[in-house]
Amino acid sequence: MWRDLFQRHGALIVLAAVVVAAGAGLDGFLTAGNLDNVAVGASFLAVIALGMTFVIVTGGIDLSVGTVFALAGVLAAWASQYGSAAALLVPLVVCGAIGALNGALIARAGLAPFIVTLASMLGSLGLMLAVSREGTVTHLVPDGLALTPLVHGRLLGLVGHPVLLVVVLFAAGGVVLGRTRWGQYVYAVGGNEQSAALMGVPVGGVKAAVYTLSGLCAGLAGTLNAVWLGSGVTIFGIGTELEAIAAVVIGGTLLTGGYGFVAGTLAGVLLLKVVQNVINAVGGLSSAYQEVVSGLFLVVVVLAQKWLSRPGAAAPTAPHGPSGPARTGAP
Amino acid sequence: MVRAVSGVRPRVDRATLLAWTRDYGVYVGVAVIVLFNIVFTPNFLSLENFRVQAVQVAPVLIVALGMALVIATGGIDLSVGAVMALSASAIALYLGYGPVVAVLVALVAGAAAGAVNGLLVAFAGIQAIIATLALMIGGRGLALVLVPRLQGIRNEDLRALGSGSFLAVPYVVWIAAVLVAVVVFLVRRTVFGRGLVAIGGNRRAAELSGLPVRRTLLLVYVLCGVLAAVAGVLTTARLQASDPNSVGVLIELSAITAVVVGGTPLTGGRVRIAGTIAGAVLMQLLVATLIKHDLPPSWTQMAQAAVIIGAVYLARDRRRT
Numbered sequence: 001m002w003r004d005l006f007q008r009h010g011a012l013i014v015l016a017a018v019v020v021a022a023g024a025g026l027d028g029f030l031t032a033g034n035l036d037n038v039a040v041g042a043s044f045l046a047v048i049a050l051g052m053t054f055v056i057v058t059g060g061i062d063l064s065v066g067t068v069f070a071l072a073g074v075l076a077a078w079a080s081q082y083g084s085a086a087a088l089l090v091p092l093v094v095c096g097a098i099g100a101l102n103g104a105l106i107a108r109a110g111l112a113p114f115i116v117t118l119a120s121m122l123g124s125l126g127l128m129l130a131v132s133r134e135g136t137v138t139h140l141v142p143d144g145l146a147l148t149p150l151v152h153g154r155l156l157g158l159v160g161h162p163v164l165l166v167v168v169l170f171a172a173g174g175v176v177l178g179r180t181r182w183g184q185y186v187y188a189v190g191g192n193e194q195s196a197a198l199m200g201v202p203v204g205g206v207k208a209a210v211y212t213l214s215g216l217c218a219g220l221a222g223t224l225n226a227v228w229l230g231s232g233v234t235i236f237g238i239g240t241e242l243e244a245i246a247a248v249v250i251g252g253t254l255l256t257g258g259y260g261f262v263a264g265t266l267a268g269v270l271l272l273k274v275v276q277n278v279i280n281a282v283g284g285l286s287s288a289y290q291e292v293v294s295g296l297f298l299v300v301v302v303l304a305q306k307w308l309s310r311p312g313a314a315a316p317t318a319p320h321g322p323s324g325p326a327r328t329g330a331p
Numbered sequence: 332m333v334r335a336v337s338g339v340r341p342r343v344d345r346a347t348l349l350a351w352t353r354d355y356g357v358y359v360g361v362a363v364i365v366l367f368n369i370v371f372t373p374n375f376l377s378l379e380n381f382r383v384q385a386v387q388v389a390p391v392l393i394v395a396l397g398m399a400l401v402i403a404t405g406g407i408d409l410s411v412g413a414v415m416a417l418s419a420s421a422i423a424l425y426l427g428y429g430p431v432v433a434v435l436v437a438l439v440a441g442a443a444a445g446a447v448n449g450l451l452v453a454f455a456g457i458q459a460i461i462a463t464l465a466l467m468i469g470g471r472g473l474a475l476v477l478v479p480r481l482q483g484i485r486n487e488d489l490r491a492l493g494s495g496s497f498l499a500v501p502y503v504v505w506i507a508a509v510l511v512a513v514v515v516f517l518v519r520r521t522v523f524g525r526g527l528v529a530i531g532g533n534r535r536a537a538e539l540s541g542l543p544v545r546r547t548l549l550l551v552y553v554l555c556g557v558l559a560a561v562a563g564v565l566t567t568a569r570l571q572a573s574d575p576n577s578v579g580v581l582i583e584l585s586a587i588t589a590v591v592v593g594g595t596p597l598t599g600g601r602v603r604i605a606g607t608i609a610g611a612v613l614m615q616l617l618v619a620t621l622i623k624h625d626l627p628p629s630w631t632q633m634a635q636a637a638v639i640i641g642a643v644y645l646a647r648d649r650r651r652t
Contacts, residue, residue: 061460111643112597114407114460118584119639126632134627242468245461255461288475295469302457302465 011267042273043162049244051217054210059190059257060113064121065218066240071128072222077139077232084147099215103208173262190257388615389507390562395589397555405531405599406459411559413470415579418563420478423573430488445556449549474575493568531599592642
């Protein structure tokens with residue numbers, strides 16, 4: 001019983017503990033300014049991790065999102081000279097196409113997800129270098145772009161728009177994964193691909209769709225980040241795929257697929273970012289410690305998951321999200 | 332002949348052709364690219380160019396040797412670049428005790444990193460991608476914590492290791508050749524080598540037939556870590572600087588490509604060392620050719636991505652589809 005609770009809400013419980021501890025131990029942690037920093041900083045990663053959640057629930061992995069995120073930023077900054085619509089559409093179309101290409105190679109040609117997305121990681125890196133003239137040009141977002149005040153805006157002067165967007169996207173993602181037929185298909189593919197195919201689930205289509213979604217999410221996050229920063233920084237975001245995977249796994253989604261939920265991912269992202277914020281706040285620690293901590297986190301969480309789902313434990317077996325039993329049993 | 336009985340001759344021919352391409356395509360690729368260079372690239376056939384290419388391919392080849400063993404067991408090691416960074420930082424930290432101690436510490440660091448991977452994969456039962464991904468993040472982070480920025484190395488012995496040569500062949504190439512011989516011996520002539528291929532073919536069957544599966548897996552990852560550390564030492568010696576920030580970045584991809592292009596399937600159960608060498612040489616020559624003909628790095632990377640996908644596509648397991 002408590003095992004399922006921990007698998008489901010472990011990230012949230014640890015997050016609460018860390019926030020309480022940091023609030024008590026660190027001056028200036030629980031100030032509005034700092035919490036706002038954490039929330040906005042987490043929002044870009046959260047959008048990437050949302051797409052990654054769908055991919056991992058199908059039992060796959062997308063290693064290209066970090067580079068696609070960076071590519072989207074450079075593309076958005078480059079395209080912003082042609083106006084807001086171009087700045088938004090160009091990266092989304094390109095990144096969606098990269099995701100669709102990943103999906104086609106994985107779903108139709110049956111290649112291993114990690115090698116396909118590793119190759120597209122290299123391909124997007126090349127494309128990004130081409131757009132930034134081998135990294136010599138940093139495209140700037142021009143002043144007065146209509147998109148800029150939208151991204152920097154605040155609802156009622158309190159909640160930053162990126163944070164608001166994350167809330168909306170995760171609500172939508174939660175509904176799609178937990179409450180729709182397609183969401184149940186995603187669980188079914190991750191649970192057992194062959195059974196899913198026998199039940200009439202369009203396995204190839206579902207896989208192609210989740211990788212496209214992941215590309216789009218990374219593209220959107222990169223675009224927003226570029227507008228937020230005011231420029232397309234070429235090195236920003238390389239390696240984010242690791243953080244996104246860590247956040248998804250910390251959030252309780254099983255890497256073997258078939259089990260997971262988007263709310264956990266949000267808690268996982270916040271936990272990672274709060275820990276990074278604490279590391280930054282404790283003086284004298286370089287940012288390289290964040291990577292060490294992220295790596296350790298991943299190992300500890302995966303080991304904990306392994307232990308929770310060991311034979312004989314009350315393991316999460318039914319492939320269902322927060323909505324209750326799966327409906328995919330019907331042919 | 333048995334296949335012909337099934338009565339689908341054209342498909343069988345196609346399958347044979349594909350299998351042949353998978354196994355020997357890499358040598359055709361190397362031959363084509365060498366011919367192209369002989370015709371179109373000035374000074375390609377000079378001894379100096381040959382040396383440069385051999386020296387540049389050596390670290391990738393050494394990493395690819397370990398990767399081939401890991402892939403033969405059905406696993407993968409994404410952490411090799413981070414292990415190179417760790418070994419580079421170990422050199423910088425321990426050079427004060429002399430070059431021998433520094434190199435030994437670097438190799439021990441590589442073995443330790445490999446042992447962490449091996450323990451997670453073999454004993455904790457975690458997927459190889461995730462276990463080594465964790466070390467890929469954490470390892471480079473740790474290397475940067477130890478040596479935050481590029482540190483110049485002023486040591487005659489290490490400098491000689493990086494740029495010296497014996498019988499007109501650079502030490503780096505000698506070391507790579509010796510390591511190739513060792514790995515070939517391991518794979519062909521030892522129980523360990525047979526065992527690791529058997530595990531990749533069918534782990535359950537290997538367990539049932541009494542092979543020490545976990546110990547073999549652990550040893551394979553340790554070996555891969557040590558080989559990556561050797562590559563880190565050689566790269567550091569060549570650069571005459573320890574640079575944990577950039578040494579070995581994306582080398583896991585080059586190594587995996589060399590292995591896959593060389594005809595070792597990602598699903599495991601087979602290992603082709605000669606093919607892996609040819610694969611590493613092919614990718615090196617491809618990059619060198621594109622650079623010589625003034626194509627920017629962006630194009631090289633996109634071309635590499637296309638070659639990887641093409642190789643994996645050819646090597647995919649058709650029985651599954």
